[in-house]
Amino acid sequence: MDRAFQRTKIISDHLLQSNSPHIISANACLSYSPPELTEVSHFDIKEMRKLLDGHNLEDRDWLYNLVIQSKLFNPRQVGEKVFVSPDYNQTMEQQREMTMKRIAYLFERGVFQGWLTGKGIEAALRKIAQAEVIEMFDHSLSVKMGVHFSLWGGAIKFLGTKRHHDKWLKDTENYVVKGCFAMTELGHGSNVKGIETVTTYDSNTGEFVINTPCESAQKYWIGGAANVRNFSFFKICMQHIRWSFRSLKLMGKIKGLHAFICQIRDADGKICHNIRIADCGHKIGLNGVDNGRIWFDNVRIPRENVLNSVADVSPDGEYLSAIKDPDQRFAAFMAPLTSGRVNIASSAVHISKIGLSIAIRYALSRRAFSITPNGPEILLLDYPSHQRRLLPLLAKTYAMSSAANHMKMIYVNRTPQSNKTIHVISSAFKATFTWHNQRTLQECREACGGQGLKTENHVGHLKSEFDVQSTFEGDNNVLMQQVSKALLAEYVAAKKRNNTFKGLGLEHMNKPCPIISSQLTSSLLRSRQFQMDAFCSRERDLLSRFAAEVSQYQVKGQSKQYAFILSYQLAEDLGRAFSDRLILQTFIEAEATMTTSSLKDVLGLLRSLYALTRMEEDAAFLRYGYLSKENDAAVRKEVIQLCSEVRPHALGLVSSFGIPDAFLSPIAFNWIDANSWYAVHQ
Numbered sequence: 001m002d003r004a005f006q007r008t009k010i011i012s013d014h015l016l017q018s019n020s021p022h023i024i025s026a027n028a029c030l031s032y033s034p035p036e037l038t039e040v041s042h043f044d045i046k047e048m049r050k051l052l053d054g055h056n057l058e059d060r061d062w063l064y065n066l067v068i069q070s071k072l073f074n075p076r077q078v079g080e081k082v083f084v085s086p087d088y089n090q091t092m093e094q095q096r097e098m099t100m101k102r103i104a105y106l107f108e109r110g111v112f113q114g115w116l117t118g119k120g121i122e123a124a125l126r127k128i129a130q131a132e133v134i135e136m137f138d139h140s141l142s143v144k145m146g147v148h149f150s151l152w153g154g155a156i157k158f159l160g161t162k163r164h165h166d167k168w169l170k171d172t173e174n175y176v177v178k179g180c181f182a183m184t185e186l187g188h189g190s191n192v193k194g195i196e197t198v199t200t201y202d203s204n205t206g207e208f209v210i211n212t213p214c215e216s217a218q219k220y221w222i223g224g225a226a227n228v229r230n231f232s233f234f235k236i237c238m239q240h241i242r243w244s245f246r247s248l249k250l251m252g253k254i255k256g257l258h259a260f261i262c263q264i265r266d267a268d269g270k271i272c273h274n275i276r277i278a279d280c281g282h283k284i285g286l287n288g289v290d291n292g293r294i295w296f297d298n299v300r301i302p303r304e305n306v307l308n309s310v311a312d313v314s315p316d317g318e319y320l321s322a323i324k325d326p327d328q329r330f331a332a333f334m335a336p337l338t339s340g341r342v343n344i345a346s347s348a349v350h351i352s353k354i355g356l357s358i359a360i361r362y363a364l365s366r367r368a369f370s371i372t373p374n375g376p377e378i379l380l381l382d383y384p385s386h387q388r389r390l391l392p393l394l395a396k397t398y399a400m401s402s403a404a405n406h407m408k409m410i411y412v413n414r415t416p417q418s419n420k421t422i423h424v425i426s427s428a429f430k431a432t433f434t435w436h437n438q439r440t441l442q443e444c445r446e447a448c449g450g451q452g453l454k455t456e457n458h459v460g461h462l463k464s465e466f467d468v469q470s471t472f473e474g475d476n477n478v479l480m481q482q483v484s485k486a487l488l489a490e491y492v493a494a495k496k497r498n499n500t501f502k503g504l505g506l507e508h509m510n511k512p513c514p515i516i517s518s519q520l521t522s523s524l525l526r527s528r529q530f531q532m533d534a535f536c537s538r539e540r541d542l543l544s545r546f547a548a549e550v551s552q553y554q555v556k557g558q559s560k561q562y563a564f565i566l567s568y569q570l571a572e573d574l575g576r577a578f579s580d581r582l583i584l585q586t587f588i589e590a591e592a593t594m595t596t597s598s599l600k601d602v603l604g605l606l607r608s609l610y611a612l613t614r615m616e617e618d619a620a621f622l623r624y625g626y627l628s629k630e631n632d633a634a635v636r637k638e639v640i641q642l643c644s645e646v647r648p649h650a651l652g653l654v655s656s657f658g659i660p661d662a663f664l665s666p667i668a669f670n671w672i673d674a675n676s677w678y679a680v681h682q
Contacts, residue, residue, distance in 0.1 A: 032670045035364035041652035043598040048656035051590060051599075052398070054405035056129035057658070063111065063133045068662045072098070072105050073137065078456070078666040079673035085665075086138045088455050092287045096227070099140050099288035106134075107175055112145075116153045116173040124412040128346070135347040136354060136663055139465045140288025142347065147223040147289075148172070150339045152179030158335055159259050159307035168261070180224035182294055187216030189471075190478045192257065193330065197296065199260070203317040206303045208260060210296040218293050221472075225264065225292030226279040255319055255326075257333040259307040262299060274299045285464035335419065340473040341426040342411050346404045348430075348437040351466055352397045354664065355437075355459050357654040359444035360390055361668040362451070364651055380447070381650060387643040389447055393440045394653060395609035395646065400433055402590040403583040424486045424504055428579040431476035431483075434469040441466070448667060457665040480575030484546060485564065487578060491547050505582055508536045509543070516626065520634045522641070526604070528588050531611040535581040538618075538626050542574040545624075573620045580614050602649050609642040 053060060067073045073084045086095065106112065115127045127149075135142035153172045156164050156179075171177040188194040196217035200209045212218055219225070264275050271277055280291040306313060310332045311321035323329045363386055367377035380386045407425050414422055441463040445452040448459060455461050470476050487504065494501045494509070501509040514533035517524060524530050549570055553563030564571065587610065591603040615635050621627045627635065646653075666674035673679065 030367070030672060032365060032672045034669075035361065035651050039364060039648075039651040041655070042649060043602050043652060044596065045652055045656045047594075047596065047599060048602075048652070049658040051594070052401045052656060053129070053658060054401075054408070055125045059126050059129050060133050060658070063130050064660050064663070066106070066109060066111070067133070067137055068660060070105060072102050074098075075662075076456075079670050079676075079679055081666070081669055082662055083456070083665060084137065084662050085456070085458065086140070086288065088287075088461055092282050095140065095288040096290050099138070099144055102138075102141055103144060103175070112149070112173060112175075114173075115149050116157060116169050121412045125408070128343070128408055128412075131343060132346060132350050135343075136350050136659070138288065140286050143223055143286060143289050146340065146343060147180055148175075148178065150343065151181035151337075154339055155181065155259060155307060156261075159309050159333065161307075161309050163304060164261070164307060178224070180222050182219040182222045182225065184219065184221050185216065186218050186220045186293075189221075190475045192334070199258070201303075201313055201317055202300075203315070205300070206315055207300045208303065208306065210260065210262060210299045210301065212295040212297070218295050220293050221280060222292050222294055223289050225277060225294055226290035227269075227292070255311070257330050258311060259333060260301060261305040261307065262296070262301050264294065272299075284467065285461075286468055331419075331423075337473055338419075338422055338426055339411070341430040341479075342407060342422075344469050344473060345426060345429040345433045346408060348433040348466070348469055349397060349400045349404050351462055352393070352400075352433075352437045352440040353654075353657040354659060355441045355444035355462060356390065356394050356397060357657055357659055358457065358459055358665050358668045359447045359452075360394070360650050360654050361664070362448055362671065363390065365671070381647060384640065384644065386447065387647050388640065389443055391643045391646045391650065392609055392613040392639065393436075393443060394650070395606040395613065396436055397440065398603075398606045398653070399583050399587040399610040400429075400436060403429060403586045404433070405590075406582075406586040420486070421504060424483055425582065427474065427479040428483045428575060428582070430469075430474065431479045432576070432579040432583070434466075435476060437466060438463065438470065451667045451671065457667050459665070477572070481564075481568070481571050483575040483578055484571035487543055487574060488547055488550065488564075491543055504578075505585060506543075509540050513537060513540065516631075518628065518631070520631045522638060525612060525635065525638045526608040528607070531584060531608070532581075532588070534615060534621075534626065535577070535584050535611070538620060538624075539574070539577040539581050541624060541626070542570060542577050542620065546570040546574050573618075576618065577620065580618075584611055584614075602646075602653070605642060605646050605649070606653075609639065609646060612639050612642065 050057065068075070068082075068084055074087050075082050075084050077083075086098070088095075090098065111130060114123050118124070118127070131142065131145065134145065149172075153169070156168050156172065160168070168177060168179075172179060183192065183195070185195045185197065187196060196213060197219070198211045198213050198217075200211070201207075202209055263272055264277065265271055274297040276295040276297065278293045280293060283291070303313060303315065310323060310329055311319065313319060321329060323332060360381065363381035364379060366380050368380060370377050381390070407422075407429055410418065410425065411422055441459055445459045445463065448457065451457055452459050474482075487506070490501060490504055490506055494506075499510065501507055514537050516534060516537060517530075520530075546567060549567045550560070550563045553566050554560060558566065584607070587603075587607050591600060591607055594600045594603060612635050615621050615627065616632070616639055622629070622632055661669065
């Protein structure tokens with residue numbers, strides 16, 4: 001009635017041509033209120049950041065500031081704040097040029113010092129921390145450096161020997177030599193064993209002859225190959241490769257995967273003789289990377305250019321390797337890809353943090369609708385439905401952050417005995433974290449409404465920039481199948497060891513199967529023991545089911561490989577169960593390290609929200625009867641309650657990510673000022 005009276009008065013004054021100087025009274029505009037004015041942190045944000053980042057906080061902050069202070073990183077003032085981000089409105093060529101200029105800037109300031117020649121765990125962690133910061137600014141910049149340092153440089157370091165280290169390693173770190181990594185082909189990506197590039201050894205000249213025998217063998221998606229790199233590192237499968245030995249009876253023998261160095265451009269950037277290169281063209285994202293295609297037309301390289309830490313060829317053509325098993329040799333040649341999966345998994349968590357920081361800060365200052373007549377509009381994050389959209393994703397990101405730190409520490413402390421563990425964990429986490437990142441960015445985009453569509457607000461564009469993570473360095477579905485295969489191998493081996501499981505965290509299989517209570521109270525649902533029991537029960541049952549199904553297919557005459565293919569649904573469920581259990585396990589371990597009750601309390605809320613959200617989401621809990629319908633309903637109800645309890649901590653939780661304001665976006669702060677008329681013309 002008040003509104004009706006007000007409207008009637010305005011119309012009446014207008015019709016009566018009132019003498020009032022203000023015929024229609026102006027309503028007060030919406031005003032931005034920083035969430036910091038009303039949101040109180042209930043825990044130590046700095047201590048929480050130490051837990052999340054895990055290592056090298058000073059190195060991260062130094063690099064953040066290095067980026068923010070340079071005009072090369074496209075600083076743009078919006079309202080009272082300055083933001084840095086790539087200019088995605090630039091052409092593909094301009095983005096590539098800016099990427100190289102930024103690399104030069106970082107190199108000149110010593111960012112890459114020790115990235116290849118540094119020794120020890122501290123040097124490795126420093127490199128990882130700095131790579132994560134760069135990834136948060138621009139994916140193209142990160143991928144260019146990842147290809148050069150981790151793939152090209154890492155292959156020389158781990159697959160080469162002293163002659164290669166002396167010749168290439170320091171020059172690679174100093175960008176005297178620029179390298180790329182040419183493994184993927186048009187016809188084969190995930191199936192590396194199927195690649196078709198042909199190499200023949202000519203014992204008369206002591207050279208390898210590399211040839212692209214057909215169009216499907218062209219090297220494809222080779223980052224850095226299109227227009228700026230000087231050298232290409234690539235792996236070649238020997239299945240279809242004929243080594244010319246002096247003994248005719250050895251001609252054509254299959255020797256498996258091997259790695260060679262081949263120069264594709266001269267010092268002036270001109271393409272070398274008998275090599276053809278074409279651009280892969282414009283992409284939905286990552287256009288600062290010059291992905292190219294390469295054809296080799298009987299290109300000759302010296303024998304010394306084979307990376308020979310795993311296998312070598314003598315001058316007279318004798319094949320030399322201490323690893324006799326072809327499968328083990330293949331695994332050794334694939335080792336450099338492990339670092340890529342570790343970096344991708346870790347970066348996916350950080351990009352999720354950016355999306356959530358923007359969407360949650362926006363939800364803490366943006367209002368919509370009121371629940372009483374003439375009442376104030378409600379903050380988006382005070383709506384239970386909005387909490388339900390964002391806060392479980394926040395809990396998952398916290399859990400995955402702990403898991404990523406766990407994975408990185410295993411990687412930097414790796415030994416030959418732990419290589420399998422690293423491969424399985426990095427494969428599982430790379431798939432799980434990148435899937436989570438894409439879902440998070442999509443939900444954050446929608447939660448920001450129309451503002452989420454603007455490139456300057458990052459969230460929408462980050463989706464296209466990081467979409468590639470789901471398929472490069474291993475298609476996620478294929479990686480999850482590798483995880484399940486590894487778990488199946490452990491299961492079979494354990495049966496031969498009188499049911500003793502060792503490794504991959506499967507020791508819980510040695511204990512009696514946990515019993516899930518039929519009456520799930522709130523306190524039980526939130527207990528660490530119940531959550532671990534539920535996750536372990538699911539994993540052990542799925543592993544047993546998977547092994548039984550594969551065995552049944554084999555009994556019916558199917559090969560082991562085809563039996564595995566036919567059991568793909570259980571394999572997918574098992575891969576996710578393994579990943580979820582390990583994430584929860586590492587989160588519980590991180591929670592236990594906290595000595596402050598306020599930190600332990602909020603981490604306990606997040607841990608429960610993560611665990612129960614996964615129980616609610618994964619149909620396996622109902623499909624295989626780990627939870628009854630009544631218990632599933634109880635889980636869902638508890639998730640809603642946990643969201644409401646996490647809500648007061650939302651600002652503190654995203655602030656604990658330690659991301660500088662400049663790396664976020666205008667709608668994370670004063671979005672009214674950022675969209676004002678003044679902002680358009682400043």
